[in-house]
Amino acid sequence: MSDVLLALLITVPLTAAVFPLLLGLRFERAGWPIALAGTLATAVMALLLAVDVYTASLAPTTEGQRLVHELAGYPAPYGIELVGDGLSALVALLISVVAVAVLVYDRSTQRPNAFYSGYLLLTGGLFGMALTGDLFNLFVFLEIVGLVTYALVASGDGGESAYGALKYLFVGTVGASFYLLGVGYVLVSTGTLNMLEAQSALAAEGLGYTDPLVQAAFGFILVGFMLKIALFPLHTWQPDAYTHAPDTVSAFISALVSTTAAYALIRISFDVFTVDFFAANPLIAEGVVLLASVSIVVGSLLAAMQTEVKRVFAYSSVAQFGMIVVAIGLNSETALLGAVIHLIGHGIMKATLFMGAGLFSDAYGASTISEYAGLAKRAPYTGGAMAVTGLALVGIPPSIGILGKVFIGLGAIEAGSWAVAVVIFVSTLLTLTYVARLIEAMYFKTPTEVELDETAATESAEHAPVTESTLADGGRDTRIPRDRLAVVVVFALSTVVLFASFGLFETMLEPVFGRFFQ
Amino acid sequence: MTDIVSLLTTRHAYVLFVLLSTIGLYILMADENLVKKIIGLNMFQTGVFLFFVTSAYRVGGSAPVLENGGPYVSPLPQVIVLTAIVVGISLTAVGLALTIRLYNEYGTLRVDALREVIGDE
Numbered sequence: 001m002s003d004v005l006l007a008l009l010i011t012v013p014l015t016a017a018v019f020p021l022l023l024g025l026r027f028e029r030a031g032w033p034i035a036l037a038g039t040l041a042t043a044v045m046a047l048l049l050a051v052d053v054y055t056a057s058l059a060p061t062t063e064g065q066r067l068v069h070e071l072a073g074y075p076a077p078y079g080i081e082l083v084g085d086g087l088s089a090l091v092a093l094l095i096s097v098v099a100v101a102v103l104v105y106d107r108s109t110q111r112p113n114a115f116y117s118g119y120l121l122l123t124g125g126l127f128g129m130a131l132t133g134d135l136f137n138l139f140v141f142l143e144i145v146g147l148v149t150y151a152l153v154a155s156g157d158g159g160e161s162a163y164g165a166l167k168y169l170f171v172g173t174v175g176a177s178f179y180l181l182g183v184g185y186v187l188v189s190t191g192t193l194n195m196l197e198a199q200s201a202l203a204a205e206g207l208g209y210t211d212p213l214v215q216a217a218f219g220f221i222l223v224g225f226m227l228k229i230a231l232f233p234l235h236t237w238q239p240d241a242y243t244h245a246p247d248t249v250s251a252f253i254s255a256l257v258s259t260t261a262a263y264a265l266i267r268i269s270f271d272v273f274t275v276d277f278f279a280a281n282p283l284i285a286e287g288v289v290l291l292a293s294v295s296i297v298v299g300s301l302l303a304a305m306q307t308e309v310k311r312v313f314a315y316s317s318v319a320q321f322g323m324i325v326v327a328i329g330l331n332s333e334t335a336l337l338g339a340v341i342h343l344i345g346h347g348i349m350k351a352t353l354f355m356g357a358g359l360f361s362d363a364y365g366a367s368t369i370s371e372y373a374g375l376a377k378r379a380p381y382t383g384g385a386m387a388v389t390g391l392a393l394v395g396i397p398p399s400i401g402i403l404g405k406v407f408i409g410l411g412a413i414e415a416g417s418w419a420v421a422v423v424i425f426v427s428t429l430l431t432l433t434y435v436a437r438l439i440e441a442m443y444f445k446t447p448t449e450v451e452l453d454e455t456a457a458t459e460s461a462e463h464a465p466v467t468e469s470t471l472a473d474g475g476r477d478t479r480i481p482r483d484r485l486a487v488v489v490v491f492a493l494s495t496v497v498l499f500a501s502f503g504l505f506e507t508m509l510e511p512v513f514g515r516f517f518q
Numbered sequence: 519m520t521d522i523v524s525l526l527t528t529r530h531a532y533v534l535f536v537l538l539s540t541i542g543l544y545i546l547m548a549d550e551n552l553v554k555k556i557i558g559l560n561m562f563q564t565g566v567f568l569f570f571v572t573s574a575y576r577v578g579g580s581a582p583v584l585e586n587g588g589p590y591v592s593p594l595p596q597v598i599v600l601t602a603i604v605v606g607i608s609l610t611a612v613g614l615a616l617t618i619r620l621y622n623e624y625g626t627l628r629v630d631a632l633r634e635v636i637g638d639e
Contacts, residue, residue, distance in 0.1 A: 091545055136598055143605045150612055159623035160636050166616040170546060173609050180602060181539075188573050189597065332595050 003067040005049050006082040006131050009092060012045070013038050013487035014126035017117045031116030034101055038120050042127065043096040046089070053089040054504075066511075068133070077197050081133035084179045086508035087340060091130040091263045094347050098255045099123045105355050105487045115155055122148040122252070129260045135183045135193045138264055139176065142228070145260070146172045149253055164237075164244035171237040175227025182220030184274040186272065189213045195271045202273065209273075209280035218273055218284065221265075221506040228261040232295040242314040247358025250310060252316060255351035259343055262324050266339065269328045271517040278331050288329030293423045295322030300430035303438075307368050309357050312434050313350060316393065319427055320346045326420055327408050333517050341505050342404025342441060345498065346359020349393050349401065352491040356386040359488060363479040369437055373445035379480055383442045384401030385492035395428050398499035398503045448504070531572040539565030552627045554616045556610060563606045570595040570602075 016038035020031035067084035128141035153167035190201035278285040299318030327339035335339035374385030392399030412420035545558025579591035
């Protein structure tokens with residue numbers, strides 16, 4: 001079966017990326033409308049793909065719901081396949097939704113047309129990572145995503161953003177090169193780059209999963225993706241990049257870039273190496289669990305120690321991605337279901353939190369937790385949205401945060417790893433500490449002197465401590481633009497509403513997991 | 519002893535790959551100069567490319583054109599390296615552009631100095 005939607009999802013944003021620069025020669029503000037049209041088109045297509053996959057999984061055939069598009073009409077072992085199944089359709093849907101939302105959020109910011117070209121390139125690259133069924137093709141998309149991310153991070157003002165981007169470039173390139181090396185080892189041992197072909201070649205008699213070549217291949221791929229996902233101790237690039245990037249960019253990349261890298265790791269672990277590989281190499285599976293558990297605890301601790309809000313969220317990502325990767329080593333279907341739900345949920349929650357932080361820093365110049373004092377009274381909707389999302393991140397029901405965590409925890413107990421369940425519980429408490437600090441500052445603390453003066457003079461829009469852009473020239477109501485606020489509130493509500501989406505996840509993922517854990 | 523000799527005489531390309539990548543990685547981590555870091559990064563990537571090209575080689579193999587008659591060298595790794603070189607060049611370009619911007623802003627190429635100015639943890 002050939003499904004042209006898969007190819008269009010990648011080519012439409014990549015082609016559209018030309019136009020902001022091209023039309024920018026004539027029209028100064030051409031970038032934003034083109035980017036919106038491009039991302040909206042992908043959103044429609046991703047939705048159609050998800051519906052296709054969903055209906056296919058309701059009536060499962062022997063082939064399952066695997067939609068395949070052969071690029072240029074070359075069949076699988078020779079050509080490159082694009083694959084749409086429950087897992088990639090969910091990730092594609094997340095990418096398109098976040099891309100549209102962040103773009104709407106970004107409307108009022110004046111940006112050069114090149115920014116929007118980069119934005120569309122990044123979207124196209126992310127779709128490529130989500131949909132490709134070829135190991136080397138994945139590397140190419142990984143690097144497209146990487147390159148554009150470095151450029152977008154560097155689009156912030158001042159030298160810090162360039163420094164953060166360069167640090168990211170060094171670490172990210174090493175990560176991608178390690179991945180490429182792993183792909184090389186797979187190629188040498190199996191002679192193919194197609195994921196499913198490689199899987200059957202590895203499973204075939206003769207080579208075996210305990211061959212050092214195969215073990216090394218997985219090792220390199222794991223380290224490569226750990227660098228890209230930013231797991232402790234390879235996370236050092238991530239807080240700088242997220243903190244110094246413009247707010248829009250940090251919302252976009254925190255929600256999607258590490259997410260698709262984690263998705264790719266899941267895809268390769270289960271589609272190429274399969275559960276049999278982990279069963280044959282218990283030491284590797286335990287190693288993955290151990291590394292990820294350390295990442296969960298240390299990431300949470302580091303997040304609780306930060307004073308700058310964006311840094312708190314950045315370190316919190318280190319912990320949350322640890323939880324997702326832990327599920328790979330657990331070899332449990334329940335845990336993997338939780339991991340995928342958490343992958344999607346974390347993307348939405350982090351996008352909301354970073355966008356909320358962007359609203360506060362634009363309107364009040366607040367970037368540290370102490371500067372957040374009393375902000376919920378002045379901006380009740382933004383404060384409320386951030387509080388709701390923060391609690392969802394902790395895992396207070398009903399929210400998507402609890403769904404993911406509970407299933408990862410349950411899977412850990414099923415697999416007999418009580419330690420992992422304890423780690424997840426401890427990390428939840430630590431998450432609560434940093435989220436509670438934020439909520440306490442917003443709702444219960446009175447502003448410090450500087451801000452007291454300002455509250456007295458409500459009309460004054462000039463904010464003392466930071467001279468950066470305060471948006472308003474009127475009262476406090478206009479400080480936070482309505483359209484931006486709407487995006488944040490809708491996203492915050494969706495973290496709660498998605499609690500009811502469990503059945504959807506289960507239906508879409510069941511055929512995929514049936515293949516993974518056959 | 520004979521093991522090492524046979525390794526060096528028959529597998530020298532793989533030895534070179536390991537040497538190049540580890541030296542490159544070491545420069546990337548240990549050197550404080552941004553430009554040298556980028557050179558290290560390039561060495562590391564070149565090492566990986568060398569691995570691919572070596573894996574494609576076979577004794578007496580000819581270019582994979584049908585008239586030549588077999589045995590052929592594997593064309594796939596060479597295509598991969600070609601693509602990866604393009605990716606590597608783009609990365610070097612972006613890296614150097616960022617380095618120039620940092621130099622214009624702070625007047626230094628040294629990471630330790632930059633770290634002091636920016637206050638990186």
